[in-house]
Amino acid sequence: MSVRDEIFEIRNLDVSFELNRGASRVVRDVDLNIHREETLGIVGESGSGKSMLSSSLLNAVVEPGVCSGEVTYYPQDGDPISVLELSESELKRFRWEEVAMVFQGAMSSLNPVMRVRAHFRETLQDHNRDIPAGLERARELLESVYLDPDRVMDAYPHELSGGMKQRALIALSLILEPEVLVMDEPTAALDLLMQRSIVALLDDLQEEHDLTIVFITHDLPLLTKLADRLTVMYAFGIIENGTVDELLYNSSHPYTRALLAATPDLNVPVDEMHAIAGSKPDPVDRIEGCSYHPRCPIADEHCRSSEPPMATVNGTHESACFYHEKAREAVPLRGDSKQEGAVHE
Ligand SMILES: Nc1ncnc2c1ncn2[C@@H]1O[C@H](COP(=O)(O)OP(=O)(O)OP(=O)(O)O)[C@@H](O)[C@H]1O
Numbered sequence: 317m318s319v320r321d322e323i324f325e326i327r328n329l330d331v332s333f334e335l336n337r338g339a340s341r342v343v344r345d346v347d348l349n350i351h352r353e354e355t356l357g358i359v360g361e362s363g364s365g366k367s368m369l370s371s372s373l374l375n376a377v378v379e380p381g382v383c384s385g386e387v388t389y390y391p392q393d394g395d396p397i398s399v400l401e402l403s404e405s406e407l408k409r410f411r412w413e414e415v416a417m418v419f420q421g422a423m424s425s426l427n428p429v430m431r432v433r434a435h436f437r438e439t440l441q442d443h444n445r446d447i448p449a450g451l452e453r454a455r456e457l458l459e460s461v462y463l464d465p466d467r468v469m470d471a472y473p474h475e476l477s478g479g480m481k482q483r484a485l486i487a488l489s490l491i492l493e494p495e496v497l498v499m500d501e502p503t504a505a506l507d508l509l510m511q512r513s514i515v516a517l518l519d520d521l522q523e524e525h526d527l528t529i530v531f532i533t534h535d536l537p538l539l540t541k542l543a544d545r546l547t548v549m550y551a552f553g554i555i556e557n558g559t560v561d562e563l564l565y566n567s568s569h570p571y572t573r574a575l576l577a578a579t580p581d582l583n584v585p586v587d588e589m590h591a592i593a594g595s596k597p598d599p600v601d602r603i604e605g606c607s608y609h610p611r612c613p614i615a616d617e618h619c620r621s622s623e624p625p626m627a628t629v630n631g632t633h634e635s636a637c638f639y640h641e642k643a644r645e646a647v648p649l650r651g652d653s654k655q656e657g658a659v660h661e
């Protein structure tokens with residue numbers, strides 16, 4: 317067997333904006349691998365850089381943001397693709413045919429004067445696909461997201477409910493059979509029932525289409541149901557990576573632990589992440605040492621002066637904390653004993 321199958325490899329990724337008050341670095345030196353056909357959840361408080369990181373997977377960071385570093389995409393067949401070096405025309409193909417994205421607040425991204433059918437038609441046309449065959453496939457996709465194609469194909473966006481629009485957009489994003497689906501807060505504006513049904517739907521779609529899914533949210537309970545692996549962002553960088561179980565029951569970074577402690581019940585979805593003591597980092601600031609040290613209960617001189625590298629906790633779990641071995645005792649979770657019981661059930 318070959319080594320683990322990666323679909324994306326990100327190295328030394330930086331995203332910055334030149335602002336009047338100085339350079340704003342909103343993604344800082346990020347390294348991340350995404351495995352083929354996994355669901356990777358990216359979590360972190362508002363402003364931590366989740367959307368910037370995920371849009372750089374498609375070289376789609378908003379103007380005038382500048383990306384540097386390497387984002388390498390490994391197609392199923394063929395040569396690796398350096399995403400940040402693609403031309404406009406190559407990007408256009410890449411964005412629908414390899415990696416599709418459903419953006420934050422995506423429900424507004426359907427054109428209000430176009431029927432749903434026209435959205436499918438336009439995308440097929442832009443990519444020189446066979447229109448009748450493509451529209452037939454669109455009907456199947458709508459059915460697979462539990463929408464009635466007869467009704468929805470002819471509908472204008474305003475004739476659909478929020479959840480229906482969201483599902484129509486997911487169907488649209490899959491029309492050119494991408495390998496990767498990047499979803500940035502796709503369920504944020506939906507009620508709880510609809511959020512849960514979209515999660516169930518993504519599970520089915522992933523199986524059926526061999527999709528890799530990157531899912532961004534600050535709803536940690538939602539992610540624990542959906543994701544295989546979690547990546548935690550704090551202050552524009554990644555501070556911990558691991559499987560969902562490793563991060564829930566054995567997280568080894570004080571920030572992740574604070575995040576978990578602030579989530580009252582992992583079975584209840586949250587609208588917004590609960591605040592953690594201390595103020596949020598500003599992307600214009602240069603941070604000495606560990607980015608979390610100003611808020612960390614176990615930070616010492618070492619943490620204030622040097623930046624902790626990613627340390628291996630075990631083969632699938634890593635933490636950017638000098639004290640990852642003692643983080644668990646030092647930052648207990650509420651009801652820690654109860655949670656431990658739950659792991660061994
Ligand atoms: N257009 C922009 N120009 C300059 N800075 C920006 C711009 N958009 C966002 N930022 C900054 O980039 C940082 C990262 O933003 P990003 O949208 O990636 O955060 P996020 O983790 O996705 O937050 P949220 O959960 O609120 O969506 C933020 O601190 C924000 O201040």
Ligand code: NI
Binds near residue numbers: 366367368420500
């Ligand atoms: Ni965001």
